[in-house]
Amino acid sequence: MALDHALLVSLLEKPSSGYELARRFDRSIGYFWHATHQQIYRVLSRMEAEGWISAEVQAGETAPDRKVFSATAKGRVELSRWIAEPVEPEGTRDALMVKLRGAAFGDPQGLIAELEHHRAAHANRLTCYHVIEARDFSGTLDPQRALQYMVLKSGLRFEQGWLEWCEEALDLLRNIKQVKRRRTTS
Amino acid sequence: MALDHALLVSLLEKPSSGYELARRFDRSIGYFWHATHQQIYRVLSRMEAEGWISAEVQAGETAPDRKVFSATAKGRVELSRWIAEPVEPEGTRDALMVKLRGAAFGDPQGLIAELEHHRAAHANRLTCYHVIEARDFSGTLDPQRALQYMVLKSGLRFEQGWLEWCEEALDLLRNIKQVKRRRTTS
DNA sequence: GAATACTATGCAACGAGTTGCATTGCAACC
């Protein structure tokens, strides 16, 4: 149920159309939640039906019509309720880890390209976050900004961690000896 | 499709019943993939139907019967195929981040307990991983162990990162000024 | 002797996320 609330937060920060939200989720918001436009439109309809958000159609003269959503008072209440309700930390789920561990039964070196790709992707995200940091979070910050910054900082921290880990893993893969194919129980 | 392959890897490492797999996913394997027993049983049936794994029923004299699964040659091939196919790094999805950012529109201090809970959970996982590290990964490691260790290391790194971040976030929340309720667009 | 807990397996309903496709209109390019 968390996409609902991520959208509520986004709409409280700035009323927007589904399309804008999708773009922001692809960019800056991407570092705290990820979603596709299809999903976003679906959830927006549902939330409108429940009265958490309300829409205002802006007829575009040159561009297509836009439905601009804002959070309602009811939506605010729902958000507070949800924030107060405890959640457990997420369980790990990363395909790359499965692959690494599975590579012991195949060709570890085959993962080098994959890891290099991941390293590049994480380096990319990291610089992206650094740009946002410099642009939006220098100087003194009001409480709202400070909270946003804290979220960004987790992104910075984790991308940095990924980067270092990728290096470490690449080192290992490059130096590992070719594993002998061992038959376990067929 | 990654639970399938996580199970294949586990079964290559050690043939097991669904129940055993569920227990291992709750413990040591939990740091590289998470799943419930219901899900595991369902996927095991599917994989058996596809011929990736085969079952042997062990009639328990004192305990209930167990279906012990092992990966077949076909399963091995499928695993290699899947490992070779590229994946993109996962998008971020953490409810806690949404909450932090949403707290700007409510009561930031209300999250302190939640963050303390998360900090404790991560500290717990971290010590758990340290125990595994000391128990299973000291001394020289063959290639398979080395790969497993690399996966564990990502767990260690991220739990450590979480812990530090929780501290930082708690510091912020404790010192943040009470946010004035501001009405945005209704 | 009854209640609780653990081993061991599974079904069914639901909710969340992914993938593929469809539509309309404007703008710019070649």
Added chain:
DNA sequence: GGTTGCAATGCAACTCGTTGCATAGTATTC
């Protein structure tokens, strides 16, 4: 003047994961 690309919205089918429940025998505890 046709093709490509972007703004803007959405449906439908599917897979993956969660939650709640069911069963059945053994072992232990009160």
